[in-house]
Amino acid sequence: MKAGQRNSIAAELIAxxxxxxxxxxxxxxxxxxxxxxxxxxxxxxxxxxxxLRDWVEQQTRHPLGYIExxxxxxDRDRAGxxxxxxxxxxxxxxxxxxxxxEPADKAAWRYWYDYFPWEDHRTGVPSVLPDTIVPRLKAWAxxxxxxxxxxHLWQRAAIAFGLEDYAWNEDLxxxxxxxxxxxxxxxxxxxxxxxxxxxxxxxxxxxxxxxLATGIARLRAKIKYRPVVFELMPPxxxxxxxxxxxxxxxGRLVHKQNFRRLVEQQExxxxxxxxxxxxxxxxxxxxxxxxxxxxxxxxxxxKLPLSRx
Amino acid sequence: MKAGQRNSIAAELIAxxxxxxxxxxxxxxxxxxxxxxxxxxxxxxxxxxxxLRDWVEQQTRHPLGYIExxxxxxDRDRAGxxxxxxxxxxxxxxxxxxxxxEPADKAAWRYWYDYFPWEDHRTGVPSVLPDTIVPRLKAWAxxxxxxxxxxHLWQRAAIAFGLEDYAWNEDLxxxxxxxxxxxxxxxxxxxxxxxxxxxxxxxxxxxxxxxLATGIARLRAKIKYRPVVFELMPPxxxxxxxxxxxxxxxGRLVHKQNFRRLVEQQExxxxxxxxxxxxxxxxxxxxxxxxxxxxxxxxxxxKLPLSRx
DNA sequence: CCAGTTATACTCGTTTAGAGCATTATTCCC
DNA sequence: GGGAATAATGCTCTAAACGAGTATAACTGG
Numbered sequence: 263m264k265a266g267q268r269n270s271i272a273a274e275l276i277a278x279x280x281x282x283x284x285x286x287x288x289x290x291x292x293x294x295x296x297x298x299x300x301x302x303x304x305x306x307x308x309x310x311x312x313x314l315r316d317w318v319e320q321q322t323r324h325p326l327g328y329i330e331x332x333x334x335x336x337d338r339d340r341a342g343x344x345x346x347x348x349x350x351x352x353x354x355x356x357x358x359x360x361x362x363x364e365p366a367d368k369a370a371w372r373y374w375y376d377y378f379p380w381e382d383h384r385t386g387v388p389s390v391l392p393d394t395i396v397p398r399l400k401a402w403a404x405x406x407x408x409x410x411x412x413x414h415l416w417q418r419a420a421i422a423f424g425l426e427d428y429a430w431n432e433d434l435x436x437x438x439x440x441x442x443x444x445x446x447x448x449x450x451x452x453x454x455x456x457x458x459x460x461x462x463x464x465x466x467x468x469x470x471x472x473x474l475a476t477g478i479a480r481l482r483a484k485i486k487y488r489p490v491v492f493e494l495m496p497p498x499x500x501x502x503x504x505x506x507x508x509x510x511x512x513g514r515l516v517h518k519q520n521f522r523r524l525v526e527q528q529e530x531x532x533x534x535x536x537x538x539x540x541x542x543x544x545x546x547x548x549x550x551x552x553x554x555x556x557x558x559x560x561x562x563x564x565k566l567p568l569s570r571x
Numbered sequence: 572m573k574a575g576q577r578n579s580i581a582a583e584l585i586a587x588x589x590x591x592x593x594x595x596x597x598x599x600x601x602x603x604x605x606x607x608x609x610x611x612x613x614x615x616x617x618x619x620x621x622x623l624r625d626w627v628e629q630q631t632r633h634p635l636g637y638i639e640x641x642x643x644x645x646d647r648d649r650a651g652x653x654x655x656x657x658x659x660x661x662x663x664x665x666x667x668x669x670x671x672x673e674p675a676d677k678a679a680w681r682y683w684y685d686y687f688p689w690e691d692h693r694t695g696v697p698s699v700l701p702d703t704i705v706p707r708l709k710a711w712a713x714x715x716x717x718x719x720x721x722x723h724l725w726q727r728a729a730i731a732f733g734l735e736d737y738a739w740n741e742d743l744x745x746x747x748x749x750x751x752x753x754x755x756x757x758x759x760x761x762x763x764x765x766x767x768x769x770x771x772x773x774x775x776x777x778x779x780x781x782x783l784a785t786g787i788a789r790l791r792a793k794i795k796y797r798p799v800v801f802e803l804m805p806p807x808x809x810x811x812x813x814x815x816x817x818x819x820x821x822g823r824l825v826h827k828q829n830f831r832r833l834v835e836q837q838e839x840x841x842x843x844x845x846x847x848x849x850x851x852x853x854x855x856x857x858x859x860x861x862x863x864x865x866x867x868x869x870x871x872x873x874k875l876p877l878s879r880x
Numbered sequence: 881c882c883a884g885t886t887a888t889a890c891t892c893g894t895t896t897a898g899a900g901c902a903t904t905a906t907t908c909c910c
Numbered sequence: 911g912g913g914a915a916t917a918a919t920g921c922t923c924t925a926a927a928c929g930a931g932t933a934t935a936a937c938t939g940g
Contacts, residue, residue: 271580271612273645273659303580305657309646334643334661336582337618348614350582350659352643417866502917520898522919543917544905557726811886829929831888836927852886853936 273303275314276353276470278477279326281360281371282494285506288360288371289474290322291466295372298470303352314354322369328357328493332476355477357493374478375513376464377471380423381435381478383514395447395462396425402445432512435479439472482512489530492551498534500546501525530555582612584623585662585779587786588635590669590680591803594815597669597680598783599631600775604681607779612661623663631678637666637802641785664786666802683787684822685773686780689732690744690787692823704756704771705734711754741821744788748781791821798839801860807843809855810834839864 277299279290292299301317303310315326332353360371375382380391396419403415422437424430442462443451449465450472465471485491491508505521525531531549538546586608588599601608608627616622624635641662669680684691689700705728712724731746733739751771752760758774759781774780794800800817814830834840840858847855 270614271582273580273582303645303659305579307645310644310659331642333640335619336612336616350612350619350661352659421867500918517898517900518917519900519919519921524897540906540917542907542915544907544919546918558730809887826929826931827886828888828890828931833928849886849937851884851938853888853938855887 271348271350273310273350273352274300275303275310275317276300276351276473277314277318277326277356278332278353278474279318279322279324279356279358280374280477280481280494281358282507282510283360283371285510287374287510289374289377289477290318290324290369291372292321292369293467294368295370295376295464295466296470297467298473299369310352311354314356318356324358324361324369326356326358328490330355330480332473332480351473353473353476355480357481357490359494359496372464374474377466377474378435378439378478379463380438381432381513383430383432384509387430391423395442396423398447399423399441399445402447430514432514433479433483435482436472436475439475443472478511485511489551489555492530495551498536498548498550500538500540500548501531502546504531504549528555580657580659582619582659582661583609584612584619584626585609585660585782586623586627586635586665587641587662587783588627588631588633588665588667589683589786589790589803590667591816591819592669592680594819596683596819598683598686598786599627599633599678600681601630601678602776603677604679604685604773604775605779606776607782608678619661620663623665627665633667633670633678635665635667637799639664639789641782641789660782662782662785664789666790666799668803668805681773683783686775686783687744687748687787688772689747690741690822692739692741693818696739700732704751705732707756708732708750708754711756739823741823742788742792744791745781745784748784752781787820794820798860798864801839804860807845807857807859809847809849809857810840811855813840813858837864 277290279299281288281290290299291297299318299321301313301321303313307313307316310331311329314329318324318326332355334350334352336348336350380388380395382388399419400416403412403419406412406415418437419441420426421428421431422434422441439448442448446452448462448471450469463471466474481490485508491504491511494507494511495504501522502518504525505516505518508521509515530552532552534548534550536548538548540546586599588608590597590599599608600606608630610622610626610630612619612622616625619640620638623638627633627635641664643659643661645657645659689697689704691697708728709725712721712728715721715724727746728750729735730737730740731743731750748757751757755761757771757780759778772780775783790799794817800813800820803816803820804813810831811827813834814825814827817830818824839861841861843857843859845857847857849855
């Protein structure tokens with residue numbers, strides 16, 4: 263059978279475009295922050311990636327740098343309507359430096375923790391977690407029918423949110439979002455019926471927030487073994503700037519001395535010779551990314567010296 | 572714009588279905604081992620995964636267990652013809668135990684090292700590497716125009732194949748295949764013009780061998796941090812059987828005592844109480860996978876205690 | 881009984897990772 | 911000019927993880 267003739271299938275390209283500015287991670291959005299840049303894949307596109315570039319650059323006037331594929335899905339219940347038209351969504355993670363140029367149209371950079379307030383642990387555990395999310399998750403789990411199910415749900419919550427004896431794991435962004443979705447604590451879970459989205463983060467259209475969660479999770483995992491942070495850095499930077507960027511992405515603080523040790527012993531950077539006329543404190547050496555590492559090491563990378571407890 | 576109407580797009584689902592039997596890794600194929608199981612995604616399918624299951628089970632009569640997405644692509648030069656029809660290929664990695672039932676039709680399990688003879692280092696470096704591949708790569712690199720390019724190509728070869736001061740890295744399956752492709756050392760690179768495929772492994776149709784390489788690379792990387800090996804194991808097994816399976820996938824041997832230490836201290840398995848009436852040697856305890864770990868640990872996993880040099 | 885084979889227990893030295901202390905070099909403010 | 915505050919940077923300590931090796935136990939087949 264010659265495929266495609268009997269099938270009305272369209273492909274949609276979606277980008278999670280990330281930049282870190284002034285120590286804050288941001289994501290490019292359109293429609294008042296309610297959607298990620300996206301557009302249909304068309305016959306004229308050379309490849310999926312070039313199609314993505316076309317759309318994003320058109321919608322946001324911002325060029326894409328590093329790109330990596332996230333996930334492809336086509337679940338029937340996505341659009342809500344069981345129409346004849348079937349859409350395959352192909353999502354990407356893109357990293358860039360925030361440019362001077364004004365984004366086009368309604369495109370705008372948004373702080374990503376506006377969408378996931380419970381994910382930023384840099385200044386300690388966000389109060390919304392112990393105050394609201396955890397008690398509600400507990401109540402939700404307790405409301406389950408069987409004893410086994412109650413235990414199972416609470417177990418999942420404990421792992422995802424670092425409760426009981428489990429430590430907080432910053433990589434579980436997607437699991438946390440999905441748990442909140444399952445428990446109907448995010449607006450997307452009950453469209454139109456209205457929920458207090460103030461507490462559970464800013465909502466997005468369709469499943470864009472889930473895709474964003476996927477992107478954040480991937481990026482948090484990846485910075486630990488691949489030198490991708492540098493895609494987000496300016497040409498030269500101090501080690502503290504680099505550290506702040508990593509911390510912004512990971513949503514948690516790292517041990518400064520150990521971070522330096524790691525970066526230097528892995529020879530990820532080289533001195534430029536210059537110093538910064540910095541904000542308060544002793545002047546810092548300026549570094550640049552040592553591009554050689556990309557060639558030398560197909561493997562290993564930047565492990566985060568995260569704290570134990 | 573309502574997408575899809577102006578575009579004639581079809582989606583194809585492709586599976587890299589892996590099993591390990593008698594210490595040998597195998598992949599499910601159709602058409603005399605020249606193709607991976609695949610089929611079009613259709614409107615009737617509930618999701619991409621369920622569509623994949625339908626096709627593979629129909630073509631091979633073998634049920635799929637664990638499934639994970641590999642990659643989605645739609646490069647224009649794939650099919651060779653620049654036709655009006657555009658195909659998006661979505662590939663998956665699937666793990667299973669080889670079943671008793673005869674595969675349907677022309678479906679058959681094939682040793683995956685038949686396709687990549689240079690990837691099996693369990694009994695030492697395959698002779699094809701020093702005897703043929705390396706000299707030819709050297710000649711290929713030396714034939715480049717500029718001095719810079721010569722150095723660059725040889726550098727890439729050295730990293731990918733563990734030459735010069737670089738150690739062999741079993742995860743670089745895809746990089747190695749692509750290098751051989753670039754150098755026109757695999758049959759796929761010059762379709763119809765005929766090459767000695769005996770040396771450079773069995774060829775496959777279209778880019779199926781590249782997809783297989785992607786699957787192997789993913790699996791080799793994944794067994795190091797996630798307990799996915801158990802998807803390939805029978806319900807109970809000895810630690811040596813487990814080790815042999817890991818070694819079959821990784822294409823290299825591991826240190827037996829350290830492997831046991833790792834598996835046990837991570838509490839991946841539990842004793843069944845039974846022993847094996849084994850082949851020669853002292854009887855071994857039988858273990859089963861401790862399914863609890865899947866719930867307990869969303870992160871971390873089974874690092875391989877690989878040898879240094 | 882012996883050779884061969886596998887299972888299993890332990891030890892040793894090196895490397896890595898988390899944590900903390902100490903010192904140096906600036907700016908800001910009084 | 912003298913702190914206080916802020917950063918940068920150098921160094922040590924400890925525990926865990928990792929690669930490697932030794933030793934011993936339990937079985938099979940001749």
